[in-house]
Amino acid sequence: MGSQLAFESPLHTVELFYFNCNTLAGAADVVPARCLEVSMAHDSHAHGLNRRSFVAGVVTFLGGIIAAVIGLPAVGYLLSPSIRKRGSSSAEEWVPLGLIENLMEGEPKLFSFTRTQRVGWEATGRSYGIYVIRKGGNTFDVFSNVCTHLSCRVSWQEDLGEYVCPCHDGRFGIDGSIISGPQPRPLDRFEYRVVDGTLEIQLVEA
Amino acid sequence: MTTRWITWLDERLGLRAIYDTVLDRKVPKVNWAFTLGSATLFLAVTQAVTGVFLTAYYVPHPEQAYDSINYIMNDVAFGWLIRGIHHWGATLMVITVFLHMLRTFFYGAYKYPREVTWITGVLLLLLTLGMGFTGYLLPWNQRAYWATTVGTSITETIPYIGPFINEALRGGTDLSTLTLVRFFSAHIWMIPAALFGLIGVHMYLVVRLGISHIPSEDE
Numbered sequence: 276m277g278s279q280l281a282f283e284s285p286l287h288t289v290e291l292f293y294f295n296c297n298t299l300a301g302a303a304d305v306v307p308a309r310c311l312e313v314s315m316a317h318d319s320h321a322h323g324l325n326r327r328s329f330v331a332g333v334v335t336f337l338g339g340i341i342a343a344v345i346g347l348p349a350v351g352y353l354l355s356p357s358i359r360k361r362g363s364s365s366a367e368e369w370v371p372l373g374l375i376e377n378l379m380e381g382e383p384k385l386f387s388f389t390r391t392q393r394v395g396w397e398a399t400g401r402s403y404g405i406y407v408i409r410k411g412g413n414t415f416d417v418f419s420n421v422c423t424h425l426s427c428r429v430s431w432q433e434d435l436g437e438y439v440c441p442c443h444d445g446r447f448g449i450d451g452s453i454i455s456g457p458q459p460r461p462l463d464r465f466e467y468r469v470v471d472g473t474l475e476i477q478l479v480e481a
Numbered sequence: 482m483t484t485r486w487i488t489w490l491d492e493r494l495g496l497r498a499i500y501d502t503v504l505d506r507k508v509p510k511v512n513w514a515f516t517l518g519s520a521t522l523f524l525a526v527t528q529a530v531t532g533v534f535l536t537a538y539y540v541p542h543p544e545q546a547y548d549s550i551n552y553i554m555n556d557v558a559f560g561w562l563i564r565g566i567h568h569w570g571a572t573l574m575v576i577t578v579f580l581h582m583l584r585t586f587f588y589g590a591y592k593y594p595r596e597v598t599w600i601t602g603v604l605l606l607l608l609t610l611g612m613g614f615t616g617y618l619l620p621w622n623q624r625a626y627w628a629t630t631v632g633t634s635i636t637e638t639i640p641y642i643g644p645f646i647n648e649a650l651r652g653g654t655d656l657s658t659l660t661l662v663r664f665f666s667a668h669i670w671m672i673p674a675a676l677f678g679l680i681g682v683h684m685y686l687v688v689r690l691g692i693s694h695i696p697s698e699d700e
Binding site for chain 1 (some may be wrong): 527531534537538545548549550551556557558559560562563566599
């Protein structure tokens with residue numbers, strides 16, 4: 276079965292040589308895939324696997340592994356921010372303010388601190404002002420000093436006995452209630468608890 | 482069952498004709514050096530895929546570029562893997578492109594009728610180096626900053642138009658936010674568009690003309 280091997284080019288057809296598939300010799304510099312397939316199929320007919328399907332299988336297998344090695348981590352990569360636990364600074368957290376023995380009854384005391392919140396690689400500093408009033412025993416009023424009107428900071432005026440907002444003259448009573456001004460609701464409160472004589476408040480972040 | 486589906490699709494899309502033309506074309510008996518083109522193509526696709534994923538977190542801004550990459554490396558699941566593949570794949574691709582060119586050169590495969598394949602290949606080499614150059618700045622660390630400072634200032638030595646080219650590359654007299662953003666734009670849009678367009682032409686020519694055989698002694 277001599278078959279003519281022609282190397283097809285759109286520009287010209289080159290007749291290289293006559294080729295006999297049954298006498299595959301080392302002299303062949305160009306081996307038509309068709310001949311190769313036939314000869315291999317003939318050689319390994321007993322196994323029902325020729326060279327071509329073997330190579331196809333191996334390529335599919337290795338390709339699958341490569342796709343999985345890149346593909347599966349890629350899914351985790353994209354979903355990462357929604358799967359990973361948030362940092363300790365966000366969500367709900369108990370923050371110690373100080374020993375309750377230092378708190379005088381009926382006297383508002385301001386605690387100021389700054390917390391850093393991380394979202395991704397961005398750190399945002401956020402300052403808090405907390406007024407704590409001991410009402411006797413282990414009961415307290417814990418207010419945020421952020422005015423409920425437009426978020427200015429209120430301050431306790433000893434002589435007036437009121438919290439006064441400097442922006443629009445909003446006034447709150449010592450219990451946080453509205454006395455006068457444009458504010459829509461009383462001062463916001465924090466949840467608190469006493470652990471081993473230390474007052475802790477719960478920061479709830481958006 | 483699978484065969485039936487393939488037949489159904491093939492009747493409508495003619496996929497087998499594409500498969501036969503592209504993958505079942507006749508090839509001369511060659512050696513492993515002839516896999517370098519495929520290796521380069523594989524790396525180019527891998528770079529594209531991992532690069533697309535990296536843009537999910539990377540921010541091209543002087544204040545955030547370095548931190549966002551740190552975040553990818555340390556906090557994102559498998560971020561180290563995606564960036565690692567992109568990082569090493571870039572270096573490897575330059576190597577395979579170059580070896581591919583050497584093979585083509587030493588086997589004389591650039592000759593008639595494959596001159597256009599060669600020319601597109603040379604352009605692809607340049608574009609690959611362009612990808613490497615623009616990508617190198619993106620981490621915005623000391624090495625990236627100074628490498629780009631040196632790299633762009635080389636253009637300044639061109640007579641008359643040198644300083645202008647330097648400023649055009651940097652988007653100003655010095656490296657700045659503008660430099661980072663234009664390098665980013667070039668790295669993810671402009672150069673890849675040209676690169677994959679030319680890969681298309683290159684591949685078309687390879688399929689159309691076939692690959693050359695290894696020259697014999699008397700050739």
